[in-house]
Amino acid sequence: MSATPAPQPPSAASGPAAAARLVGAVLGLAALVVLMLGAFALPGVHGGPHEVPIGLTGPRAATEPLQERLDGDEWDVTLYEDAGALADAVEDREITGGLALAADGIDVYTATAGAPLAAGALTAMADSAAARQQAAATVHDLAPFPEDDPRGSGFAAAGLPLIFGGILPAAVLSRVFPGRANVRLRLAGAVLFSLVAGAAATAVLQYATGSLAGDYWVSALGLGLGVAALSVAFVGLEALLGLGGPATGAAVMMLLGNPLSGLATGPHWLPPGWAALGQLLPPGAAGSLLRANAFFDGTGAAEPSLVLVAWVVFGLVLGFAAHLRRPAAARPPARR
The missing domain is CATH 3.40.50 (Rossmann fold)
Incomplete structure (x- = not known):
C-alpha cells in the first residue's frame, strides 16, 4: 500500500501577475508617503498670511x-x-x-x-x-485664549484625539455587534458615543486644562457633532466596504484632515486650496465650530455645522445602504 504523499505548501506567487501586484503595491505605498509628506510639509513651508x-x-x-x-x-x-x-x-x-x-x-x-x-x-x-x-x-x-492656556496649546492639540475618537467606535462596535444585521445598532452606538465623548473632551479642555471659554454645553454639543461626523462615517464605511473602508478614511483624516485643520494657526494661515480642503474635512470643521462656540458666542458656527452634518448624513447613508444589501435569507421575515 503506497503512502499518501504529504500535501505540499503552496508555492510562492510568481509570474507576470505577481510582479504587477508587487509593482502596484510599491507604487501605492510610495504615493502614500509622498501624500503624507506633502500634507504635513507643504502647508508649513508655504504657510503665512493668505488674503x-x-x-x-x-x-x-x-x-x-x-x-x-x-x-x-x-x-x-x-x-x-x-x-x-x-x-x-x-x-x-x-x-x-x-x-x-x-x-x-x-x-x-x-x-x-x-x-x-x-x-x-x-x-x-x-x-x-x-x-x-x-x-x-x-x-x-477682543477674543483671547483663557488665562490658564494663553497660547491655546490645548485647543491646538485637539485634532488627533478627535480623529482617534472617530476611529474607535468603528473598530470596537464592529467586533461587539458584528454583521450587517447590526448596522443600525452600530450607528446608534456611534451617535451615543459621540455625545458622551464630546461632553467628556469638552470637560477636560474647559475645566482641566482651561483651554476653552464660553458655554460648556454648547461647546460639548458642537464637539460631539465633530466626533459624530467621523465615527458615523467610519461605521458606515466599515459596514459597506469592510475594514478597508475605515482604514482608508482614517488615513485620509490623519494625513490630510489633521495638518489642514488650522487648529493651531487659523485657516487663513494655510495656502488657499489647502485651507478650503481642510475646512471641508471633519477635523477642520470641528475645530472651526469649537472655536466659534468657545470664543465667539457661536458667531461663524453655521458653515462648519453644515459640513459636519453632511458627514453624519454620509455615514448614515452608507450604513443603511449596507443594511439593505443583506441577503434576503438574513432579513427577518415580514409580519403578516
Whole structure:
C-alpha cells in the first residue's frame, strides 16, 4: 500500500501577475508617503498670511497709503469709519483684526483665539509702524485664549484625539455587534458615543486644562457633532466596504484632515486650496465650530455645522445602504 504523499505548501506567487501586484503595491505605498509628506510639509513651508481679512481706520492720509501697500495676496484690507466699527467687525468675525491709526499712536484690535498667527503678525506690524512714528502701539485682544492656556496649546492639540475618537467606535462596535444585521445598532452606538465623548473632551479642555471659554454645553454639543461626523462615517464605511473602508478614511483624516485643520494657526494661515480642503474635512470643521462656540458666542458656527452634518448624513447613508444589501435569507421575515 503506497503512502499518501504529504500535501505540499503552496508555492510562492510568481509570474507576470505577481510582479504587477508587487509593482502596484510599491507604487501605492510610495504615493502614500509622498501624500503624507506633502500634507504635513507643504502647508508649513508655504504657510503665512493668505488674503487675511483685516481692517484699518484713522485719517485718510494715513490709512489709504497703508491700504494700498498691504492689500494683495497676503492681506485683504477694509477701511472702517472709526475704531468702534472696526472692533465690531472683529467681534463679528468679518475680519481677523485691525489697526486704528492716530497721531499719538496705534490701537491694535485682535482676536487671538480666532487667528493666533494673524494676531501676532498684526501686532508686529503695528509695533514697527509705531516705532517709526516714535509712538506706542496698544493691543486690544477682543477674543483671547483663557488665562490658564494663553497660547491655546490645548485647543491646538485637539485634532488627533478627535480623529482617534472617530476611529474607535468603528473598530470596537464592529467586533461587539458584528454583521450587517447590526448596522443600525452600530450607528446608534456611534451617535451615543459621540455625545458622551464630546461632553467628556469638552470637560477636560474647559475645566482641566482651561483651554476653552464660553458655554460648556454648547461647546460639548458642537464637539460631539465633530466626533459624530467621523465615527458615523467610519461605521458606515466599515459596514459597506469592510475594514478597508475605515482604514482608508482614517488615513485620509490623519494625513490630510489633521495638518489642514488650522487648529493651531487659523485657516487663513494655510495656502488657499489647502485651507478650503481642510475646512471641508471633519477635523477642520470641528475645530472651526469649537472655536466659534468657545470664543465667539457661536458667531461663524453655521458653515462648519453644515459640513459636519453632511458627514453624519454620509455615514448614515452608507450604513443603511449596507443594511439593505443583506441577503434576503438574513432579513427577518415580514409580519403578516
